[in-house]
Amino acid sequence: MAEPEPGSMLPPDAVEAAAHLIGADVFGVFEADETGCCLRAITYPEQGLQDPQVCDSALPVGVVHDAAQHDDDREAPHFGLRDILWLGVPTGSGTVVQLAYDRRQHVFTEQDVAVLTLVEPAIRRLVRGCATPAPPTVLTLSERRVLHLVSTGASNREVAEELVITVHTVRKHLEHAYRKLGVTNRTAAALALRSGS
Known part of the structure; x- marks a missing residue:
């Protein structure tokens, strides 16, 4: 092995x-x-x-x-x-x-x-x-999916419906993504995602 x-x-x-x-x-x-x-x-x-x-x-x-x-x-x-x-x-x-x-x-x-x-x-x-710790700046697939939909102008409820998850889960993914990207709002996070962060 x-x-x-x-x-x-x-x-x-x-x-x-x-x-x-x-x-x-x-x-x-x-x-x-x-x-x-x-x-x-x-x-x-x-x-x-x-x-x-x-x-x-x-x-x-x-x-x-x-x-x-x-x-x-x-x-x-x-x-x-x-x-x-x-x-x-x-x-x-x-x-x-x-x-x-x-x-x-x-x-x-x-x-x-x-x-x-x-x-x-x-x-x-x-x-x-x-096991090795994941770099804190790496977004998970779920976080990227949420941010992608947010960048199209979707609300948390619309994102939740599209991904078949709860609004609470959308908020958690956004919180984690904001922390990892060093931003504080949806617009900044979407820009960071588009710029390849």
Whole structure:
């Protein structure tokens, strides 16, 4: 297995191995900040990023089996899935890297959960070996999307409707972007985005 590459979520061959570890319709590796905003993602098969965490809360740490949760706490039905199996690992840099296995038709078995639990220490070491703090001036994909729409003159409510997120989430993305860009308003942020900051 290749050495961890600083700045990556996991070494590429580890991602490939993890994708085949447990049978799933979709496998993904996500990195999210402390609010749950997705910073980057890899999915197999490749999918358009539909940020499952919209800054509502931090990603869970450890192995989480969705079907084992109370009905009110389940996530899978919200995404048209039968079951989800997650492994969340803190990076030590304030983010969490999450492996996510999705199934549309079948529930994960106790054996699937046991396999993921068994490899958790190895995944934890790999994630920590790769973790490096993201430069504070780098805008996330979500922040760029919000700023792009704001630069067209869209209101927070219009941005929220377009991106299918809450107005609160739009405000949070704008706050983070303003801080990173060193600006205090929409116009300055849009200009900074256009100038390539």
